[in-house]
Amino acid sequence: MDQLTLITFLPLVGALLVLLTPASQEKALRAIALVTTLVVAVLGVQLYLAFDGSSAALQFLVDKAWFVLPGSAIPVRYKLGVDGLSILMVALTAVMMPTVILSTWGHVHKRVKEFMLWMLVMQTGMLGVFVAHDLVLFYFFWEVSLIPLYFIVGIWGGERRLYATIKFFLYTLAGSLVMLVAVIAIIYQFRTADIPTLCEQASSLALSKQVWLFAAFALAFSIKVPLLPFHTWLADAHTEAPTSGSVVLAGVLLKMGTYGLLRFGIDMFPGAALEHAPLFMALGAIGIVYGAFLAMAQTDVKRLIACSSVSHLGYVVLGMFALTYAGLSGSILQMVNHGISTGLLFLLIGMIYERRHTRALDQFGGIAATMPIFAFFLVFTVLSSAALPGLNGFVGEYLILLGAFQAKPLWAIIAVLGVIFGAVYLLMATRRVLFGPVTHEENKHLEDLNAREVVLMLPLVILAVWIGFQPKPFLDRTQGSLERLVQKIEVARGAQNASLEVPTTEESVR
Amino acid sequence: MNPQDLLQLFDDRALAAVAPLLALAIGIIVLLLSGVIRAFESLRAPIVVATLAFTGWLVASNFATVPGSVIDGTYIADRASSAWGLLFVVATLLAWLFSHRYYAESERPFQVEHDVLMLTTPLGMMLMAGAANLIVFFIGLEVLSIPLYALASFRRSRARSVEAGLKYFLLGAFAAAFFLYGSSLIYAATGSLQLAEIKAIGLHGPLALGGVALVMASLFFKISVFPFHLWVPDVYQGSPTPVTALMATGTKAAAFAFLINTMFMLPKSAALAVAVVALVTMALGNLGALAQTDVKRMLAYSGIAHAGTVLLVVAGTLAGDPESSGALHAALFYMGAYVFTAAGAFGLLALLERDGERFTTLEALKGLAQRRPFVAAALTIFMLSLGGMPLTGGFLGKWMVFSSLVRAGLIWPAVVGALLSVIAFGYYLRVVIALYMQPVSERDAALPSGQTSAGSAAPAAIAAAVCAVLVLVMGTLPGLFLDRLP
Amino acid sequence: MNVPSEHLLYLAAGLFAIGVLGFLIRRNVIVVLMCIELMLNAANLTFLAASRQHSTAQAANLDGPVFAIFVILVAACEAAVGLALIIALFRLKQSVEADSLSEMKG
């Protein structure tokens, strides 16, 4: 049994086990889920270590026949593989799930069986998206991964959960259905559904057709990222989702959008990506500042973090569409960083919610006195999220800003403003939660984090410090693929300039 | 028609072609006889199942050997019509299984008549699918429709059932009359009723095109496409749920089978017009369903939307889809998936309805997942398949329909079609939300949970389970079905 | 002297039009049933006229009349089922008004 099939479908086996155990035995259900995710985590780390970062080729390849489309006899294959662009996200998804499952001890008490079932199915869906290398298989995993979160938000969510879950489902679905037409068009155009071959051949398309296909793909992924105009579903989905749902949504699901933009936007249609790069850089940069202002005005702390996600992912898109090596590697690393820091933030807010059952900022104040350990972790996470050097956020952000500056200095400068506003809203929130006199009676005798809650956060904290101090092994993992990608972009840039016949005055600085 | 022709009628290849029809006919007659004799009363179910199984086996064997045609070419049993035939047999079997123990005591004595009527419908469908002559199609149409009119109003005690039956009858007859007058005009213009000859002669001039228009109108009525779709909600809601299942799946498939054979009649320039009609149908179907509270009526509207989707395939072919049998493949697979999904969905509603409570409203479905997890799970799978979610048959059906459009170059209709199914998910999700995410409404809390009293619902439950599994298999391992397409 | 076929076709068209209009206007369901019969007969007439038109001396084109026979056959079945339904309606609603058939809507 090859590694990738094992790691992708092991959670499904766990889900089956959960299905078979009676709903009454909650302890056993939680144990199964935890054990499964732990095994997958070990596999994920093993995969990460065995991955050779310098080669751009697909590794751990699995390639079996699946079915053949009638008439034109286009083979659709069950093809899995990992390359530099996806290895970090696969490892993160595998490593984060045990933390998420462990956190459900605190806040999921009713219908535990269904919750564990949906969590495990979601993990398979997410891993599938990152490892699928057949366009149809990718589309299958892309849409199927919507359903588990739909149920998780819908059943265990807050008051407006039905509104939030329908809105999130239909919004993402609309994007992916437009993408479906593009997927069909490109498969029948090149008579194959294999992503690597499509990536090579697609750049040979006429620019106008390439731009149309790119727009369709980019729309679906921009909704998922979420990029600026399509972000309104995120705040509702986060606020109404249960803690573990928010952690997974922020930690991994949003990255499927950015990964999609990378794989199907830039890798598949470099010409069109070049054409649209300034637009996306603009949306990213403005998204950063817009998200920051949004967060400043929030009164619900969970909604505040959701808005901060809009701002953070603005960085990722900015870095990606700078189309420079630094920008690209920074954006891939920032996908992981955002998963860690925002995941931790949601976990912490979840812990406070379990104790105070409210998320309104003015209900807190002076909690640092009664819960020092909680205060330590919250300040730590806020600093990692505000990109303090020495922690994970900084490495990604520095590379992104550097890459963006090399491409379009204007957007980089606007993004640097985001650094300031980011610090502003995060520190304002920390101050209103932790510092100041204890005004509310309940805050006086909140008991501090217990062992379970600290242990479940440790892997993410250690990862944050490790990426902060020693980012080289993580960055080296993406080296091979990124060199291939940058080389591809140069070719497309050359072709574009040749077609323009205008000697470019602005010397390109590497 | 001299004696040689009569003998020629029964040479071996022709016999094989007509064998399934004969098998059905014999089955119907035996069933009728069993109804007459009180002693054979218990044999009713086995006869039905035996007939359908035998016919199914015959059709399947025809599918392999591709026999010739009967009565000098008016009925052809080629691979396509055999495939459709298989679909009709399955649809009827499912509908019949769901009608098991469905009717209240008052209608129980007429169960034999009900089964006879139900058994004649596949005969009509096969004739329609294999018709190469307008007469054979007309006969098939009537052999299908008249039993359905009776079946629709089977629960005479209920005003709604009678109203549905009568409405369906009057409008059905009205459309049939259109068909007749259309084919007479075509006959007047071309002098022949044989499709191949008509195709050879070609249809020009007002008379011929007027005829085509009228024929197409009646076909569009049968597949319930805009502006001929208005009867569907009332008839589907009024008639007993198993009959609705049969109507939604069987008749639509038969009409599409014939439509694909007569696509040549439509002028190429009509591609855009057909696409627009199809899209409007999808829009009306989906938007109409959005406003419904009764699940059965909602599924009726969703049926209209699905008819619109399959019609897109016709537009695709007219606009020049490079794959010759693209339309046939798409329609066959789509209707195949739709048969299992819609029959399963209606079957579940029938299952729930039999609990004596008007169970088909959304309000009644609230919190069902707690009390009847399997029914809820199956219903969710059907809803997702109707919406076209991957891992279900519905998705690949939609995939093939859109690919025929994309291949033909009709990009924007494909995009609009795709976006309309976002609206579709709007109401499919409403069912799933009721099942899983809303608490049981107090009015229904008192209802007995678990299996109901009215005898064992085993056959219906098994049928629904099989449908659900097949829908998933069609989604995950479509190879099994795709490789067998003609 | 034969009546030219066109005249027959126009007559049939007229009959068909009357049938359709009758279906739309008349309130009594039985009359509606009769209108359907009228439309069917219009089709029969066209069939026969066309058959005559397409028959030549040596080869008579008899498809039309064959179709006409089947139409008459079907018309009979339809009438039977239709009347049965109307009786059922009458038993329930004590009226044969077409408008009584509007319990389900929306």
Added chain:
Amino acid sequence: MGGTWLLWFIPLLPLFGAAACGLIHFATLAAQKGDGSGKRPSALAPLVACAAIAGSLGLSIAAFKELAALPADARVIESAVWEWIHAGSLKLDISLVVDPLSAVMLLVVTGVGFLIHVYSAGYMKGDPGYAKFFAYLNLFVFSMLMLVLSSSLVGLFVGWEGVGLCSYLLIGFWYEKGWPAEAGQKAFIANRVGDASFLIGSFILIKLFGTLDMSDINAAVAGVASDPAKAWWLTVGALCLFGGCTGKSAQLPLFTWLPDAMAGPTPVSALIHAATMVTAGVYLVVRLNPVFAADPAVMTVIGTVGALTALIGGTSAIFQRDIKKVLAYSTVSQLGYMFLGLGSGAFASAIFHLVTHAFFKGLLFLGAGSVIHGMHDEQDMHKMGGLKHHMPKTFATFLAGAAALSGLPLLSGFFSKDEILAHTFAHGGFHQVLWGIGIVTAAITAYYTWRMVALTFFGKERFDHHHVHPHESPAVMWVPLAVLAVLSVFGGVLGLPPVFHVAHQLETWLEPVTAPGKALLAMHGTHTLSHAAEWALLGLGSVIALVFATLGFRAYVGGTARDENVERTKPALADFLVGAWKIDAKYYAVIVYPAKLVAFVTAVFVDQFAIDGLVNGAGGLATATGNRLKILVDGSLKSYALWIGAGAVLLAFLWMFV
């Protein structure tokens, strides 16, 4: 020491110290929570912290000796390189470099740091967060050492933001009081504004030089400066970097956070807001002196900002009532002096003033701390007076510090400040105006310093005797005061003016570092001062210092009468000065409130109403049309048949004629 990991231990020791104190803090927390009796925090924490700082002090002295032993032109010790971020062609590696400049800074940071650690062991005794305080202090020293030792601008940035973080944590140390947390937040955000401009500057440097290694940059500046296209970028880059310095060293646009930073404990003010962190800006300019010296316009900008900040700082300190606020504004003013010096190319003298300022300002802050400690946290000078009998040692050391600060002749302050003024005067042209501002500020400095001394230690005892019993601080606190007093008095030895015909120790020591910058400056004309001019300036400086010192002292030795009548007669002026020219209030009006308003507008109108409205609108539109379509299906047979007939006609028409 070169090429090994030993150098790394200078910053790493305080890091391990911080971690150890952190663990101690959490351990004591657990203990407190356990039996709830609030067991007194163990004395272990200060020991660990002071040991860590002592360790790096020892290593620093050893490094200094090894450096001194090297020949003058090859005075560089580089540690092993640590590869940090590799992104394709861009290699951001960090190695620690000890060269004359960083050696000086090392000694100042670890030396003064060690004294302040010892002092705070006494000052913070009994505070529940005792171990936490030392953890933060050690973390701060780690960041400062990283900043000073790092070879690349990225490593420097790590230290840069690290010190910003520690100042945030330490200012908001007593967070339960509420306003210290706000002050901490304000400090961090102001630093972040500076850091943003620093980032842009470093990106420009990468764009120009392809690397961030400071020695490579300094070497390549000459080449880049000559190419006209790149020179423009270089100037913008230099100004951006200077923007970063204003944030960190509390210069004109971003100085408002420093006075509020006094909310933190006094040792923090001494260490961070007097001796080390605020000097980071000066260190950066001297470290990258060629980059700044390439364009004379940049130098003038630095000079003017320095002069104006000095003036605003000085004037704002005159009527302050809180002793720490006086010292805070005085720090802003003295930093202004340093940047004034840098502006006229006097890199060595700026560093000289930095060193002496660390001594006497650290001393004054610790002295003030000792006063506050004795007066049970009373900081308002109007409630003190006549403390010279109660705290003789503190009084003596405070006097030395005050004398040095006000520039009384022969003391360290006099020499370093005078040297800056001399160089500014020598620079000529516009810088002479700046010199004028400098002289006026020197006068004001002398005035408010001695006002402070008079109000605190002389005159009638204005505190009520029942509650407040001022007492001398324990040995652990006044010994560091004594050491600093000695340094403040004899600090001048480091850089005697040329007129004394004795080699300027610091200038020769820093020659290799400042040479490239000076060479570039020389291209735009050299400036020398005749002996006579120098003597004149020395004389003028000492006269002004003496005159205004006595003026300030005599005005307030009697008590606070002068303050009261100024507040009565010219309330507007008093309020204007105490509020630091109302700049902070303007910031709130122009930046903070509008930002909150824009945030509210975007959140409610743009986001919820506009974008979300569209989304929900689409949903609503669909359901609305759905409901309206229901009317179409009216259940009547007739309408259905009509639709069918119409449909047939439509199809016929469509195909016959289209």
